[in-house]
Amino acid sequence: MTIGSDPGRRLLVSPYSERTLTDLDGEGYRWALGSLGYEPRCVAIPTALAACPGSAVAFENSRVGAFDDNRRRFKEIEWNVVEAPERDFLSWLKERLDEHAAFERVDRDERPRIAIDVSSMTRTRIAAVVQALSELAPHRQIGADLLYAPAQFRKPEAPPPAILRRSIVSPYFAGSLGMDQSIVIVGLGYEQHKVGSTIEDFGPSRVVAFVPEGPDGRYLSEVLRVNRVVLDPDGPVEVHEVRYKVGDPYATLQQLEAACYELLTSPEPQMPMLIPLGPKIFATCCMVAAALHPEHVAVWRVSYREKEHPTPTEASGQVVGVRLDVPPLSDS
Amino acid sequence: MQQPDPTGVLAGYNARSWSWSKIAREFVAPEQYWMLIDGGDNQSLIGPRGTGKTTLLKMLCGPALEEWQVRDDDHDAARARAAVDFTGVFIPANKMWSGQVSALTQALDEDDDRDRFGLAAFTYMALRALVDAAEHRVHGPAISTAHRRVNLSAGAEAELATDAAEAFGAPTSSASLRALRVSLTRNVASLGRSLRRVANRSIDARERSAIYASSLLDVDFYSAASLFCQTFDDLVGEPEAAWAFLLDELEFLPVGARAEIAESVQGQDPKLRFKVSLAPWTDPQTSYLHGVPFNDFTQVELMPSHREAAHAFAQRLFARELRSRRRAETPQGLLGPGGFEPETPRDSYADGGENAELIRQLAAEDPSFARWLDRRGIDAHGDLAKLSEAHYGQLRKAAPLVRLRLAYGKPGPHGDRVGRSRKRPDDLYAGAQSIWAMSEGNPRWLKAFAHELFARHRAPGSAPHGVQLQAAGAVADNYFGYFRTMEDIGDPPAGLMPTPYHLLMALGRYFERQVHGNDFTADPVTMARPDRDDHWIDALINALVFLGGLVRQEDAEGPRVRLAHMFAPRFRLPPRNGNASPLSTVLAGAIPEQLSLIDDGQRL
Numbered sequence: 001m002t003i004g005s006d007p008g009r010r011l012l013v014s015p016y017s018e019r020t021l022t023d024l025d026g027e028g029y030r031w032a033l034g035s036l037g038y039e040p041r042c043v044a045i046p047t048a049l050a051a052c053p054g055s056a057v058a059f060e061n062s063r064v065g066a067f068d069d070n071r072r073r074f075k076e077i078e079w080n081v082v083e084a085p086e087r088d089f090l091s092w093l094k095e096r097l098d099e100h101a102a103f104e105r106v107d108r109d110e111r112p113r114i115a116i117d118v119s120s121m122t123r124t125r126i127a128a129v130v131q132a133l134s135e136l137a138p139h140r141q142i143g144a145d146l147l148y149a150p151a152q153f154r155k156p157e158a159p160p161p162a163i164l165r166r167s168i169v170s171p172y173f174a175g176s177l178g179m180d181q182s183i184v185i186v187g188l189g190y191e192q193h194k195v196g197s198t199i200e201d202f203g204p205s206r207v208v209a210f211v212p213e214g215p216d217g218r219y220l221s222e223v224l225r226v227n228r229v230v231l232d233p234d235g236p237v238e239v240h241e242v243r244y245k246v247g248d249p250y251a252t253l254q255q256l257e258a259a260c261y262e263l264l265t266s267p268e269p270q271m272p273m274l275i276p277l278g279p280k281i282f283a284t285c286c287m288v289a290a291a292l293h294p295e296h297v298a299v300w301r302v303s304y305r306e307k308e309h310p311t312p313t314e315a316s317g318q319v320v321g322v323r324l325d326v327p328p329l330s331d332s
Numbered sequence: 333m334q335q336p337d338p339t340g341v342l343a344g345y346n347a348r349s350w351s352w353s354k355i356a357r358e359f360v361a362p363e364q365y366w367m368l369i370d371g372g373d374n375q376s377l378i379g380p381r382g383t384g385k386t387t388l389l390k391m392l393c394g395p396a397l398e399e400w401q402v403r404d405d406d407h408d409a410a411r412a413r414a415a416v417d418f419t420g421v422f423i424p425a426n427k428m429w430s431g432q433v434s435a436l437t438q439a440l441d442e443d444d445d446r447d448r449f450g451l452a453a454f455t456y457m458a459l460r461a462l463v464d465a466a467e468h469r470v471h472g473p474a475i476s477t478a479h480r481r482v483n484l485s486a487g488a489e490a491e492l493a494t495d496a497a498e499a500f501g502a503p504t505s506s507a508s509l510r511a512l513r514v515s516l517t518r519n520v521a522s523l524g525r526s527l528r529r530v531a532n533r534s535i536d537a538r539e540r541s542a543i544y545a546s547s548l549l550d551v552d553f554y555s556a557a558s559l560f561c562q563t564f565d566d567l568v569g570e571p572e573a574a575w576a577f578l579l580d581e582l583e584f585l586p587v588g589a590r591a592e593i594a595e596s597v598q599g600q601d602p603k604l605r606f607k608v609s610l611a612p613w614t615d616p617q618t619s620y621l622h623g624v625p626f627n628d629f630t631q632v633e634l635m636p637s638h639r640e641a642a643h644a645f646a647q648r649l650f651a652r653e654l655r656s657r658r659r660a661e662t663p664q665g666l667l668g669p670g671g672f673e674p675e676t677p678r679d680s681y682a683d684g685g686e687n688a689e690l691i692r693q694l695a696a697e698d699p700s701f702a703r704w705l706d707r708r709g710i711d712a713h714g715d716l717a718k719l720s721e722a723h724y725g726q727l728r729k730a731a732p733l734v735r736l737r738l739a740y741g742k743p744g745p746h747g748d749r750v751g752r753s754r755k756r757p758d759d760l761y762a763g764a765q766s767i768w769a770m771s772e773g774n775p776r777w778l779k780a781f782a783h784e785l786f787a788r789h790r791a792p793g794s795a796p797h798g799v800q801l802q803a804a805g806a807v808a809d810n811y812f813g814y815f816r817t818m819e820d821i822g823d824p825p826a827g828l829m830p831t832p833y834h835l836l837m838a839l840g841r842y843f844e845r846q847v848h849g850n851d852f853t854a855d856p857v858t859m860a861r862p863d864r865d866d867h868w869i870d871a872l873i874n875a876l877v878f879l880g881g882l883v884r885q886e887d888a889e890g891p892r893v894r895l896a897h898m899f900a901p902r903f904r905l906p907p908r909n910g911n912a913s914p915l916s917t918v919l920a921g922a923i924p925e926q927l928s929l930i931d932d933g934q935r936l
Contacts, residue, residue: 178520234787
């Protein structure tokens, strides 16, 4: 799929076939990027990619749960653990891409490819990843597989009353200055209060709710149960439900891109506002879809101000992803 | 016209302009609507969320007025079309737009620069809305209920568009209103691109300087709008006509834009009027609104007003909900009278009357109530209908509390009063009277209640009390969900309520204890008077007032707050004003750790 309205740069997206962690290997990747956090899932994909050099950027906060175990694991697989302020992540990543990207004279078949594990990344980091790829220097080229290890099923916990922070995920994804009618495209997960209060607060004319379907049917049941108020077809805000498969991010990206395109090119254009709650692979798809229309699609993040209770999320054993290619500008 | 792709992601989704007809179809005009039309040039419309501010402003615009249909016994549409003597220009700011402007301008070095860019963004969007409104008057679709339509020749339109393009800094490829609108949109996009370039720290100083000096930032909204309106009116032969800029959610405009509007009003061009909506966060002691002087605006309040007016409006709104669902019942027929007071109150105090029996029952059960009667020289077994006006008035005031105590309490083993186990709220909270009271005339609440009710009651005929109570409870639960979160405004001081939810629960529990305590009172404390200078508590109160959880009022002693009546069933309160205690007294016994044990919604 070649998509993109930005004449300066195109992100080329292609499918990445689902596979198991045991099928994954580091051969063919020049470099890999992961995250060092408290989830046991942090090390699932990196362990499978141990054959290739990699870096894991440590989170500054919430160094609890499996954090120390994960640090030891990264050391065992000889990945470089990076300790840096979160605000420097984008610039640091751009420097790494600069190191690994090829110049335009390199054949497409020999384009260097890297792997980026988004499983335990924050949405802000995922945004930075997509931005860094989108802003690669015009004469450089690189391929990037954005990989995600779906979690094992767990039941949702009732969240405590909390202070919410709502903001654009980064200035790159701020969308337009226009006051056009806006449509909220929200990914659902277990964070019902985040979704409900945000929709109530924003008061969009309509909502498109992306509902995840995973291999474990219990997940869908819980998501539908937790979000039944949001999904009420007769509720105060018109809600259009779209099901997407966690295991097929390429199809999800197509759905998102199609939704954004339809809204932007309708006789009376409406501005999509993406709120990618739910699985991080959906957030990844949202960032890529938005990056294809950087001046017209906004991406918001909604988080609790307090540190969220660390959940011991384990990988299910599967790996899904999105394959991106960033050709030199002359090829676009 | 391109047909929607039925296989598309949004198949069945009509992206055409639906908002005007939908708004007009569902519109019921409150008294404040007519105040916006008749009540002066520059007005501020103040009210919590869900009270219909956006709808009221939109219903002042030509497209909405034209879509508003005359109904059988309701001639408001025709009346409004005759009365609105200006062209309404709706300009929607909102939290999303505000967030995007903030994100795009955050890379700018100075506050002044952020204000300039924010003002420029607002200016182009406001001018585009103006051109939209003008274009509708000239080129809107033929309709029998046309409002303020005019003829403008192609040559005159070209003249107008050419002059405006120069004033707006928006050159067009062709001289038409449509091309002008496109050009203004292009300016907004250029502004966004400029901001993205500034955010890219690698651009050189020359480019940065050029962006800061861009002519895109030079357009003055007031003079550009004045020029356009005067030129348009002269060309269509209406030199004295007026235009009203209808600015929604003013608090989300950049400070520079708010100041621009305030100054525009002081410019006193009789042609331009401003009607703005905003949340009730203003300090009533000053004439400043979020830091900008708004002396010249007349306030129109949408907060719950006089009970009779609110109930009458609620009934009309609910009747509309019934019509839209093609139900044959009247509101009273569907809900029944219900409530805390019989339809013929005086008769109910006579021997054998409902209130008389309840009073006697409670007097027999509750020694504190017997003492209350005794102190006032009221004999529970006498003819209560023949009491003096003073005593009758006291009994009428006490009657709802009598009902509540009987419904929720019973004699305890030690002569005290204990709670009665219930699975659901008492039927007191069902029926038209109670539903109107709980709604407080809030359109959003009534719409949500209708939705919940008819999800449970599809059969014709009246809705059982239990179903009504479930529906009202579901609406209250949804609101509770919103109070469980709030915007980040900084860290709460240690030991204080962390969220609006906690404050609401603390207030509710306190008031509940006052109503159902051991000693009967006809005037329990069900209101709180803020009595300390506390930024955090003020922020929570403001958030709850805005979200509709609390209602703020003023009396001779100053401001006071009470729970919205929708929470009356949850806390077993009478849906009416009561006595007020200092807020510090109310909160004295509530600490956050204890609040975590509060049963948060399993009672209904």
